[in-house]
Amino acid sequence: MRCREVRLTAVPDRSVTAENFGVFDADVAGPARGQVLVGPRRLGLNAGLAHRLGGRGTAYGPGIGVGDVPASDAVVEVIESDDPDFEPGGLAVGQVPWRTVALVDADQLRKIEMPATIEELNAHLTVLGHVGFTAYTGMIHMGKVQPDDVVYISGAAGGVGSCAVQFAKAIGATVIGVAGSAEKVALLTDVLGADCAVNRHDGPAVDLLRAAAPDGIDLYYDNVGGEQLEAALDVLKFGGRAIICGAISDGAGSGAPANYRNLIRAELTMRGFTVTAHENLRGQFESEVRGWLRADRVRSIHTLFDGIERVPEAFESLLTGGSTGRVIVAMPGFQGN
Ligand SMILES: NC(=O)c1ccc[n+]([C@@H]2O[C@H](COP(=O)([O-])OP(=O)(O)OC[C@H]3O[C@@H](n4cnc5c(N)ncnc54)[C@H](OP(=O)(O)O)[C@@H]3O)[C@@H](O)[C@H]2O)c1
Structure with missing residues (x-):
């Protein structure tokens, strides 16, 4: 042919x-x-x-x-x-x-x-593809996001992050996203539905996050590691959860967060995942996200x-x-x- x-x-x-x-x-x-x-x-x-x-x-x-x-x-x-x-x-x-x-x-x-x-x-x-499946596995299955959670998402305007923002909003959580330009910040609030978005170039991550979430965060979805992860570990509430999806800012792997002892002080849970190990969630993912798409609660x-x-x-x-x-x-x- x-x-x-x-x-x-x-x-x-x-x-x-x-x-x-x-x-x-x-x-x-x-x-x-x-x-x-x-x-x-x-x-x-x-x-x-x-x-x-x-x-x-x-x-x-x-x-x-x-x-x-x-x-x-x-x-x-x-x-x-x-x-x-x-x-x-x-x-x-x-x-x-x-x-x-x-x-x-x-x-x-x-x-x-x-x-x-x-x-x-x-x-x-x-949202129904690989990035969506990754965000679903991390946010819904690992993070068990709840409507009363305040959620912080790094790399929030990227492929996985933009799905994680939308899925957390579909559950009803309050979402704060961080991205690297004014255009992406506008995309997060005006299109993806984030409640608040910050530009990571506007100051130290921990200061920006404290200003955006004065009462702390319940759940952190990490796409980047480094400074963003350290900021989240400082701002997570007692018993908070951090889901480690990626560490894109960490290059060849320069090191663990300096403030990891917050896990002890604030009884935090930090959990990583590899999406390919969760193929069993595929059917549940497709049916739930298709439902959100049809109800206009998420978009491509x-x-x-x-x-x-x-x-x-x-x-x-x-x-x-x-x-x-x-x-x-x-x-x-x-x-x-
Ligand atoms: N665990 C798994 O199974 C799994 C599966 C797929 C992907 N991942 C990981 O998930 C993460 C996101 O993937 P993706 O496909 O969404 O990538 P992507 O579309 O490239 O988005 C990543 C975002 O990270 C931000 N970023 C890049 N360098 C940064 C730095 N030095 N400091 C802070 N932020 C930085 C960029 O956003 P701004 O410049 O706007 O901040 C970029 O939009 C990656 O780390 C990837 O390796 C994991």
């Missing part, structure tokens, strides 16, 4: 631009046993892929050389299948190459329910680009900050969209 595909045509010199990619015609074979021929309907782009262009692989995939077709997570529609679990017309999510038609091993795909709306289709790459935050020809431009926009939320490329085929 003929298709269009995006290839790396030049190794980026300094920054990645749309000109590092080209869109070409290509042929795709039919499925062999255990394979599925799919049409991506939504491609979600990841900034981390830039580190692999012309270089070595990372934990997220192999190095990408000139002539290679990068891959991203996507919502796909089954076109043809030689696997009993997948039927033409069904939808699934998985990693697929940047092509209009792609051949994928069936065990790399996970079937999803037919979305009720286009918003729900997009949400499979945001993304910037849409149309068509495979715009993938290079969309990728550049992701890296230059010209977009809000997840960058998603829409491809025709689902309900005519």
Whole structure:
């Protein structure tokens, strides 16, 4: 079958631009046993892929050389299948190459329910996707957020953080988010529904948090570690909880919080988690978050680009900050969209 595909045509010199990619015609074979021929309907782009262009692989995939077709997570529609679990017309999510038609091993795909709306289709790459599942596992399952909790979230405008903010609000908690720019602070309060948001560049984290939560916080959702974690350990109320999702500010791992003895003084609980160990929560997650989406209590935050020809431009926009939320490329085929 003929298709269009995006290839790396030049190794980026300094920054990645749309000109590092080209869109070409290509042929795709039919499925062999255990394979599925799919049409991506939504491609979600990841900034981390830039580190692999012309270089070595990372934990997220192999190095990408000139002539290679990068891959991203996507919502796909089954076109043809030689696997009993997948039927033409069904939808699934998985990693697929940047092509209009792609051949994928069936065990790399996970079937999803037919979305009720286009918003729900997009949400499979945001609140119903990996970042949503991470935030759900941390905030709802580990953090057991309650309506009367005051919750502090670091990296709150990022992929996981923006879902954590919305899920805590859907439960009815009071949410304080911290982010790194005025635009993100506005996104947190005006779009995501946070009760209060602070810019981490406006002063020492502990001073900003004390001003935002004069009576203390009950729950801290940590995406970044470092100064934010120390601030939270100082401001958590007696018996408070800290959920450790990530430590992005900690580089190669420079050290534990200096004030960890607050765990003793204030009987705090600090708990880390790895989302891949909680696949058993997937059904509960999808059904609860789908319900919140349909009730307009959470939303998918993304910037849409149309068509495979715009993938290079969309990728550049992701890296230059010209977009809000997840960058998603829409491809025709689902309900005519
Ligand atoms: N535990 C798990 O199973 C699991 C699963 C997935 C992801 N994670 C972790 O979850 C965290 C969030 O992931 P994500 O996909 O949401 O990433 P993301 O979209 O890149 O968001 C991370 C945010 O962290 C903030 N940040 C970056 N450097 C910082 C620094 N030096 N100090 C303070 N804040 C900083 C940035 O926001 P501002 O500049 O706006 O502050 C950024 O938006 C990461 O640490 C990731 O490794 C964990």
